[in-house]
Amino acid sequence: MxxxxxxxxxxxxxxxxxxxxxxxxxxxxxxxxxxxxxxxxxxxxxxxxxxxxxxxxxxxxxxxxxxxxxxxxxxxxxxxxxxxxxxxxxxxxxxxxxxxxxxxxxxxxxxxxxxxxxxxxxxxxxxxxxxxxxxxxxxxxxxxxxxxxxxxxxxxxxxxxxxxxxxxxxxxxxxxxxxxxxxxxxxxxxxxxxxxxxxxxxxxxxxxxxxxxxxxxxxxxxxxxxxxxxxxxxxxxxxxxxxxxxxxxxxxxxxxxxxxxxxxxxxxxxxxxxxxxxxxxxxxxxxxxxxxxxxxxxxxxxxxxxxxxxxxxxxxxxxxxxxxxxxxxxxxxxxxxxxxxxxxxxxxxxxxxxxxxxxxxxxxxxxxxxxxxxxxxxxxxxxxxxxxxxxxxxxLPDGSYLFLGRIDAQLNVRGYRIEPGEVEAALLRHPDVTAAAVTATRGAPDGSVPPPGPDGPPPVGGTDRLTAYVQAAPGTTVTGAALRRHLAALLPAHLVPSSFVLVDRLPLTAHGKIDRTALAPPAVRRCTPQTRRDTTGPGRERDVAELVATVLGLAEVAPDDDFADLGATSLDMIRIQAAVTARWGTRLAAADLMDARTVRRLAALLDRTRNGARGAGTAPPGAARAPGHPLPAVRTVKGGFK
Known part of the structure; x- marks a missing residue:
């Protein structure tokens, strides 16, 4: 060596x-x-x-x-x-x-x-x-x-x-x-x-x-x-x-x-x-x-x-x-x-x-x-x-290197190297899917693509995500939720796309291959007041629905939609946590937010938190232990080596 x-x-x-x-x-x-x-x-x-x-x-x-x-x-x-x-x-x-x-x-x-x-x-x-x-x-x-x-x-x-x-x-x-x-x-x-x-x-x-x-x-x-x-x-x-x-x-x-x-x-x-x-x-x-x-x-x-x-x-x-x-x-x-x-x-x-x-x-x-x-x-x-x-x-002149990107179709999403072919092959195992293409997209809440480079952090909701474009067999109906459940049984969580776009036909090149450059980014638009009235309850729920929809880049979020089923990643949950703090001045513990990952439950949690009536046994958000207080012991399992 x-x-x-x-x-x-x-x-x-x-x-x-x-x-x-x-x-x-x-x-x-x-x-x-x-x-x-x-x-x-x-x-x-x-x-x-x-x-x-x-x-x-x-x-x-x-x-x-x-x-x-x-x-x-x-x-x-x-x-x-x-x-x-x-x-x-x-x-x-x-x-x-x-x-x-x-x-x-x-x-x-x-x-x-x-x-x-x-x-x-x-x-x-x-x-x-x-x-x-x-x-x-x-x-x-x-x-x-x-x-x-x-x-x-x-x-x-x-x-x-x-x-x-x-x-x-x-x-x-x-x-x-x-x-x-x-x-x-x-x-x-x-x-x-x-x-x-x-x-x-x-x-x-x-x-x-x-x-x-x-x-x-x-x-x-x-x-x-x-x-x-x-x-x-x-x-x-x-x-x-x-x-x-x-x-x-x-x-x-x-x-x-x-x-x-x-x-x-x-x-x-x-x-x-x-x-x-x-x-x-x-x-x-x-x-x-x-x-x-x-x-x-x-x-x-x-x-x-x-x-x-x-x-x-x-x-x-x-x-x-x-x-x-x-x-x-x-x-x-x-x-x-x-x-x-x-x-x-x-x-x-x-x-x-x-x-x-x-x-x-x-x-x-x-x-x-x-x-x-x-x-x-x-x-x-x-x-x-x-x-x-x-x-x-x-x-560079000083002997260091500047990374420029990939030569092939391999993707890098949130630090994971992902071959689109692996996800596409899993999608094609669904009986109603005839063709699929997977790529990485970057979406802002208004549907625009954030500028790269030194122009500041990506806006809330603007992050690299896996998006799957799916062509279904004639006469069949495939939903994003069903495809997400199908992939979750086959792939680790980081390989499951955040968004699914159903298309009549995938675009092809002159050589008959999928034309990934012609795949349109997922449509994203802000919630309108009418949409919020149609999909959520009154008051706090409407405000929470708007906030979550904006963070996730979705048109609407219903009161009982599980954020995970909507494609929310762990980073999206962090952004929701930060947006709640910025909007209402309330810092929620990450564990509480993960438990309350629907609009209805999150709105109820915010009301309880702001009224000082937190759930039993839940520590205040961000509370630190007293100096010298030990962390909880590791769970003991009898038997040593088995």
Whole structure:
């Protein structure tokens, strides 16, 4: 390895270096407890022994069905100690998708912190799947010497597989990206180079386990001498609630997509000293808002290249934010369609090389050969690969890069890379759908498209959304609600479009392909007083209906329409929360807003809140705990390992 990596090391070796140098430092903090580096190392070794006894062998892929939890880092370190690699199987994803992932990855063991889902396990082929259920005893139990059969000395090396993440696939099925340990180690060392000393950094465990930013958080904390802080699983991590959590847990380092950063209230102080945006373009207005208050970085990198390839510090007044310079050990080449380097200042396709590049796609040799090509710029290192990203960029005079967009049809919505073909294939499984096209649209409340670039934040309701254009079979009637229910049973929530447009016929090019440039944006108009009288009750309900319709960019909202059924995303709920505060001066707790997600219930909640008659057991919005008051304990499940 070169640059920021360390030859011959896997992620476990890097963690144990930290455990030896700072054994008494807090490695993991969570509701009701903490583990030092020495304690975490002991718990991981003990669990690795249990996994070996359960049949996990070096090179095995192991499914992990757990949400945000302090058990997650323990489980991953234990898997790596036993030589295995993890494959996320989120309980929130449809069982059919998890079954497909389980079969493709050859998973024979699943780690879970809940009752296993028989609908998922029934999809395995061959031998039965072994479930290892973890409880909070994993965190409390004293470390035990590993069993002789646990192969405790194997701890995975740099070329061993660390994890498999499934991304959206153009063929209609998710594709598994295989990432080795050298990529994780290079990321950790690269972040230490960019950020400086991370000893003592307090990193919020924010990202979903299915998102590779989770590895970023692990690299920035446990592999770098910092503390990984896990908040309560039921706390919404966005907007004012996130701001409160940052203060309450004294977080110094936070990473997230620009759309998340945009939800942080500008007027509320936060303890964060280092804020990193990635996964989607960083608007200039956010640099103006935060670049002078914290160290603000913009990061770029696909899953296939080890989470992050380039990073750059962003300051106000520098113009359009760039994506910075390559991390140590990473090479970036801008090539034209013939594979020839383009001159500086000219756009070219981003090709990434170095130890962060993955091992290709799981059981997809043709697609692997198409995207992972020989690195002819590393002639002294035979076998090295370049990953063809499909992204366009321009190299600037100072050697940094400016992201320009995509070459192909792949979409980026709220930080998720989405292949339209996967959503379209799922739509075509509906018996009444004959053709479908999916694209990203940006809509403002008045139906206009907000200007890009530095002209300020998008208006309320103006955000990138997935929109599906659907052609139904003659004589059939298909509704958006029915299509949303159909897709929810097949796809994760971030792949379900927010809007459905029913068309008589999709526009075609001269070659008979769908003409995506001819797809009209969804019609959006403001509610009229007559519409409000027809669709809502009197008084407060009319006002709430107008506000929600404006935020969601809809013509009308009926009193009992569930906002989720109307396509509202979590960011839309944040905008509704902010609009309520701006309109009535009432700050609603995010959990209360999620419970009251119809016009009728939201209007009743506002009346109760303004009259001081909140529901029993509901804390005042934004209320912080008294200093020193512990967070609620993790739910205890008897039995330890099962």
């Amino acid at each position: 070169t640059g920021g990596g360390r030859a011959g090391e896997g992620a476990v070796a890097l963690f144990r270096q930290r455990a030896r140098s700072v054994p008494g430092r807090a490695a993991l903090e969570y509701p009701g407890g903490r583990l030092t580096y020495a304690e975490l190392d002991g718990r991981a070794r003990a669990l690795a022994a249990e996994l070996a006894l359960a049949g996990v062998r070096p090179g095995d892929t192991v499914g992990v069905t757990m949400e945000r939890s302090p058990l997650l880092p323990v489980a991953v370190l234990a898997l790596w100690t036993a030589g295995g690699a993890y494959v996320p199987l989120p309980a929130s994803y449809p069982a059919a998708r998890n079954r497909a992932v389980l079969r493709e990855a050859g998973v024979r063991t699943v780690l879970t912190d809940r009752e296993p889902d028989p609908d998922v396990l029934s999809g395995s082929a061959g031998d039965a799947v072994t479930c290892v259920r973890l409880t909070d005893r994993t965190l409390r139990a004293p470390a035990r010497p590993p069993a002789p059969t646990a192969q405790p000395g194997h701890a995975a090396g740099p070329e061993d597989l660390a994890y498999v993440l499934h991304t959206s696939g153009s063929s209609g099925a998710p594709k598994g990206v295989r990432i080795p340990h050298r990529a994780v180690v290079n990321l950790a060392c690269g972040l230490q180079h960019v950020y400086g000393d991370l000893d003592g950094a307090r990193v919020l465990q924010f990202a979903p386990f299915t998102f590779d930013v989770w590895i970023w958080e692990l690299a920035m904390s446990l592999l770098s001498g910092g503390t990984l802080v896990v908040p309560r699983a039921d706390v919404p991590l966005h907007g004012p609630e996130l701001s409160r959590i940052l203060r309450e847990l004294h977080i110094s380092h936070l990473s997230g997509a620009a759309s998340l950063v945009a939800t942080l209230p500008e007027e509320e102080p936060i303890p964060v000293t280092t804020l990193t945006s990635g996964g989607e373009p960083l608007p200039e207005y956010l640099v103006r808002r935060w670049g002078g208050r914290v160290r603000l970085f913009n990061a770029y990198g696909p899953t296939e290249a080890g989470v992050c390839a380039t990073m750059g510090r962003c300051r106000p007044g520098q113009g359009t934010p760039g994506i910075g310079h390559p991390l140590p050990g990473v090479s970036v080449h801008l090539l034209d369609e013939r594979g020839t380097p383009v001159p500086d200042g000219e756009p070219g396709e981003v090709h990434i090389g170095g130890p962060g590049v993955g091992l290709g796609y799981l059981d997809r040799p043709a697609e692997t050969r198409r995207h992972f090509v020989p690195d002819r710029f590393a002639a002294d290192r035979p076998g090295r690969l370049l990953y063809r990203t499909g992204d366009l960029a321009r190299r």
